[in-house]
Amino acid sequence: VTEISWWHAMTGANNEVVNTLSKEFNESQSDYKVVPVFKGTYPETLNAGIAAFRAKQAPDIIQVFDAGTGVMMAAEGAIKPVADILSMGGAKFDKSLYLPGIVAYYSKPDGTMLSFPYNSSSPILYYNKDIFKKAGLDENKPPKTWPEVWDAAKKIKTSGAAKCGYTSAWLTWIHTENFAAWNNLPWGSNENGIGGVDVELKINAPIYVKHFQELADLAKDGTFRYGGRTSEAKPLFLSGECGIYNDSSGGLGDVIKSGMNYGTGPLPYDPEAKDAPQNTIPGGASLWVFAGKSEEQYKGVAAFFNFLSKTEIQARLHQVSGYLPVTLAAYEETKKSGFYDKNPGRETPIQQMMGKAPTENSKGVRLVNLPQVRDIQNEEFENMLSGKQTAQQALDNAVKRGNAAIKQAIGQ
Numbered sequence: 001v002t003e004i005s006w007w008h009a010m011t012g013a014n015n016e017v018v019n020t021l022s023k024e025f026n027e028s029q030s031d032y033k034v035v036p037v038f039k040g041t042y043p044e045t046l047n048a049g050i051a052a053f054r055a056k057q058a059p060d061i062i063q064v065f066d067a068g069t070g071v072m073m074a075a076e077g078a079i080k081p082v083a084d085i086l087s088m089g090g091a092k093f094d095k096s097l098y099l100p101g102i103v104a105y106y107s108k109p110d111g112t113m114l115s116f117p118y119n120s121s122s123p124i125l126y127y128n129k130d131i132f133k134k135a136g137l138d139e140n141k142p143p144k145t146w147p148e149v150w151d152a153a154k155k156i157k158t159s160g161a162a163k164c165g166y167t168s169a170w171l172t173w174i175h176t177e178n179f180a181a182w183n184n185l186p187w188g189s190n191e192n193g194i195g196g197v198d199v200e201l202k203i204n205a206p207i208y209v210k211h212f213q214e215l216a217d218l219a220k221d222g223t224f225r226y227g228g229r230t231s232e233a234k235p236l237f238l239s240g241e242c243g244i245y246n247d248s249s250g251g252l253g254d255v256i257k258s259g260m261n262y263g264t265g266p267l268p269y270d271p272e273a274k275d276a277p278q279n280t281i282p283g284g285a286s287l288w289v290f291a292g293k294s295e296e297q298y299k300g301v302a303a304f305f306n307f308l309s310k311t312e313i314q315a316r317l318h319q320v321s322g323y324l325p326v327t328l329a330a331y332e333e334t335k336k337s338g339f340y341d342k343n344p345g346r347e348t349p350i351q352q353m354m355g356k357a358p359t360e361n362s363k364g365v366r367l368v369n370l371p372q373v374r375d376i377q378n379e380e381f382e383n384m385l386s387g388k389q390t391a392q393q394a395l396d397n398a399v400k401r402g403n404a405a406i407k408q409a410i411g412q
């Protein structure tokens, strides 16, 4: 039996999905054994993968978050394109079978698909219906715009329905990158890095400053509570401490498991942005395969990716986790089965991403060092939320330091 190692960053309900899929694949044949290993948060998993590659101990498969896409693309020679691997396994790779926005995001400009889009997501709004009722809010009406979110959060706090009104995972991914795309605003020059590596950040424009100052003001009395840089805010929502929560659609598995009386809604937009809502950009992660492995290992990886692409597997992955179906067939199958009629809101993440043709502001965000640039932003946001600086200062610093880091990373 050839072992295939798979490093990943999935916790809770999504970790169970990883283990179940690996087990099912292993039981479906006797040549290969996929061995999943949890390596920490997304940034930690990426760092572990880079260190292991340098030490010539890279795993076969590594799950890399959206932000690491540019890092992996720049690491030529370190990775083997997934399109090549799939054809090595005997299956002809046909990209028209996959959701177009997602394939484009994980492909080279010439169209070669580089990584396998295992878990693609779109950010949505979650709210606790019991807390809404207690606060005198309509439990069937999730707030649609940011001012509506702030108002609902204040009502939750002042009525005593919960200790905190609002919390959010991923301030970078949701409140800058998707905020930009959804409101059709530039996040950076050069189509946010999709058009070229030389990018100047634009996230200190007045509309971002207004948004972040609102968050900073709401943080003062705890109406907004910050959880952390990735998904650390999730327990604040699951425990009932906060009534409204923004997270990836892939956060749904844990919300369902918690048994809470929850509702969901689309990602809120800014009513002052004239084209909003536009479309969201793909988040989540994809599976990359390291170079330098044996042919037998690549055949095993191909067999596993073919297994993951099966319609029934994709449809189930989408339905239990909230991540997007990667193939069009799985999307069609889910529609036909009546799943979306029975589970209102579950099609929202797909519609948000595919509903409108992307503009130059909303194809995606790509930098050769986006994890580093996100960390710079997070440091500035944290200094803002603890009262050390205003939103204007935080965003000006994030742009200045971010631009310098980008220039350095591309050797300018």
Ligand SMILES: O=P(O)(O)OC[C@H](O)CO
Pocket: 042, 065, 066, 067, 119, 120, 121, 122, 170, 173, 231, 248, 249, 250, 251, 282, 283, 284, 285
């Ligand atoms: O929670 P995920 O897996 O959808 O990932 C969210 C962000 O895209 C990570 O950068």
